[in-house]
Amino acid sequence: MADLSNLSLADRAYHIRRLAVRMGEVQGQGYIAQALDIADVLAVAYFHAMTYKADDPEWEGRDRFLLSNGHYAIALYAALIEATIIPEDELETYGSDDSRLPMSGMAQYTPGMEMSGGSLGIGLSIAVGKCLGLKRKGSSSRVYTLFSDGELDEGSVWEAIMSAAHYKLDNLIAIVDVNNMQADGPSTQMMSFEPLKEKLEAFGWYVQRINGNDIEAVQKAFDQAKSHPEAKPRMIIADTLMGKGVPFLEQRDKSHFIRVDAHEWQLALDALDAGRS
Amino acid sequence: MKPKFTPPESGKKRLTTSAMIASLASEGQATKPAPFGHALVEVARTRPEIIGMTADLGKYTDLHIFSQAYPDRFHQMGMAEQNLFGAASGLASEGFTVFATTYAVFASRRAYDFIHQTIAEEDRNVKIVCALPGLTSGYGPSHQAAEDLALFRAMPNMTVLDPCDALETEQITMALADHKGPAYMRLLRGQVPLVLDEYGYTFKMGKAQLLRDGKDALVISSGILTMRALEASKQLENDKISIGVLHVPTIKPLDVETIRREAAQTGRMVIVAENHTEIGGLGEAVARDLLLNGIAPVFKHIALPDEFLLAGALPTLHDRYGISTQAICASIKGWLG
Numbered sequence A: 001m002a003d004l005s006n007l008s009l010a011d012r013a014y015h016i017r018r019l020a021v022r023m024g025e026v027q028g029q030g031y032i033a034q035a036l037d038i039a040d041v042l043a044v045a046y047f048h049a050m051t052y053k054a055d056d057p058e059w060e061g062r063d064r065f066l067l068s069n070g071h072y073a074i075a076l077y078a079a080l081i082e083a084t085i086i087p088e089d090e091l092e093t094y095g096s097d098d099s100r101l102p103m104s105g106m107a108q109y110t111p112g113m114e115m116s117g118g119s120l121g122i123g124l125s126i127a128v129g130k131c132l133g134l135k136r137k138g139s140s141s142r143v144y145t146l147f148s149d150g151e152l153d154e155g156s157v158w159e160a161i162m163s164a165a166h167y168k169l170d171n172l173i174a175i176v177d178v179n180n181m182q183a184d185g186p187s188t189q190m191m192s193f194e195p196l197k198e199k200l201e202a203f204g205w206y207v208q209r210i211n212g213n214d215i216e217a218v219q220k221a222f223d224q225a226k227s228h229p230e231a232k233p234r235m236i237i238a239d240t241l242m243g244k245g246v247p248f249l250e251q252r253d254k255s256h257f258i259r260v261d262a263h264e265w266q267l268a269l270d271a272l273d274a275g276r277s
Numbered sequence B: 001m002k003p004k005f006t007p008p009e010s011g012k013k014r015l016t017t018s019a020m021i022a023s024l025a026s027e028g029q030a031t032k033p034a035p036f037g038h039a040l041v042e043v044a045r046t047r048p049e050i051i052g053m054t055a056d057l058g059k060y061t062d063l064h065i066f067s068q069a070y071p072d073r074f075h076q077m078g079m080a081e082q083n084l085f086g087a088a089s090g091l092a093s094e095g096f097t098v099f100a101t102t103y104a105v106f107a108s109r110r111a112y113d114f115i116h117q118t119i120a121e122e123d124r125n126v127k128i129v130c131a132l133p134g135l136t137s138g139y140g141p142s143h144q145a146a147e148d149l150a151l152f153r154a155m156p157n158m159t160v161l162d163p164c165d166a167l168e169t170e171q172i173t174m175a176l177a178d179h180k181g182p183a184y185m186r187l188l189r190g191q192v193p194l195v196l197d198e199y200g201y202t203f204k205m206g207k208a209q210l211l212r213d214g215k216d217a218l219v220i221s222s223g224i225l226t227m228r229a230l231e232a233s234k235q236l237e238n239d240k241i242s243i244g245v246l247h248v249p250t251i252k253p254l255d256v257e258t259i260r261r262e263a264a265q266t267g268r269m270v271i272v273a274e275n276h277t278e279i280g281g282l283g284e285a286v287a288r289d290l291l292l293n294g295i296a297p298v299f300k301h302i303a304l305p306d307e308f309l310l311a312g313a314l315p316t317l318h319d320r321y322g323i324s325t326q327a328i329c330a331s332i333k334g335w336l337g
């Protein structure tokens, strides 16, 4: 890995946001508001919490990262580019013919992509199996999995949640992005899932609920998830703001798949730059 | 091993996936917006027993038109397809007629057992209406329902429908309100091409209809491949090739009488064209019936290969997998020598 360790996590999150906006521009529309809301979590995952080798993404000793919400690939590609696992030039191909960066994450296409997404509510089950497998192999690697609040609607997610606690999978760190949005509208109005922390605790998990856009809080949550002594799977509920870092997108009518006018991409990059000072 | 990155040739712009979302209409073609949603609103006016349900895909299946018109006759089930179809069965068992929507992949793959047990076996009045049938998404295998017809054909008691255009989508929606029992309809959503008005066509449940006669080959097709076959047959006239098109919107039960009669005409090749994997769809259904009845024309099949399809822009994928109008013309010309 290149030694860029003088960069702060906030710098990393800023870079991830910029890279995601540039990919968004390739399509002219899409899941850009999600990428902006989850950038802080990914910055902490890839530049603070996880162990991996950028030049060997399949290194056996790595921590695994499963993107259950495959449409967030734009955000993960940005993190993988920032981590130098994917070359930066490649972002020009995002979601285009013959690209390794399809709009929905796919394990066969992309270095660093551990599962094929697109069909939601599946990642946590794979994570359970990976955690069982790593324990069988005597590995100390962890499994991180990101999923979204819409996925909480799927019964399969709760099956996985129950089995992770049953098997005391303390090598599992799951992050759920509560951006209060899914395809038809605000998640809490589509299917009520609150009180989420209490539910997950009742299911036998060690649960923290944080502001997913407060990078210090995110860092602390990952640290605690790693060091927590109980033999339980760990959940981080990250409440996030769609469009975070680009005020005009934060304020825009929220939706799952947004259109951004051609001239607004540069404005978005400018807004990110302005937000740094 | 994952592939290596190959930079695009300089100056060559690659087509993007999202720019092509739902772009089934060719340039300048007439379209109609949300034919399913508007037809359902219309038919529900006099049918208070009709209920709409979805699993977080109302906006993406045109059911939002219905939910806006009749908010108190609509249930949002969240993104939970198994629960959607189980609950749809329960409502139907209490006397309601349920139109339940999601994407074709999630009904056929995720919720198959729920549909099999609670809807097909219990014979419930649930109309399963699914967007992104066959290859109509560039998102890769997760969203490409290449095998939906095979799966639903294989389910006893399931009526399976594959409309060609906006007109037929409206007519099938109306017909489904009267239809007793389970049915699966492939949904074309958004701006849907209008094709069949030109042929004075009216949908009849269970009937195949000859849209155009021809002496060199007969294309037996369903869904958007009927639209493509009609376009191809017009283009092939320039090459003095005469193509008939038999449209088969009801995949199950199959109108075997009409298919046998048309396929038995001597001297013309039979080509089944479908937006579906080569396994288990219209092609195999037709071939089996013809063989069982001693009808053996020269037989060809235009269908998707038995493999995980690529992600990318839809027009690129339709070309690559041989179901664009151009690719169909090329195949037919090749076969007819």
Ligand SMILES: Cc1ncc(C[n+]2csc(CCOP(=O)(O)OP(=O)(O)O)c2C)c(N)n1
Pocket: A034, A069, A071, A118, A119, A120, A121, A148, A149, A150, A151, A179, A181, A182, A183, A187, A255, A256, A257, B055, B056, B057, B079, B106, B110
């Ligand atoms: C099993 C499944 N059902 C439905 C869909 C269609 N779909 C794609 S994204 C989405 C919304 C999911 O919620 P979330 O990830 O929270 O949405 P976001 O925050 O990105 O708006 C839906 C229903 C899917 N991809 N997978």
Ligand SMILES: [Mg+2]
Pocket: A148, A149, A150, A177, A178, A179, A180, A181, A182, A187
């Ligand atoms: Mg969400």
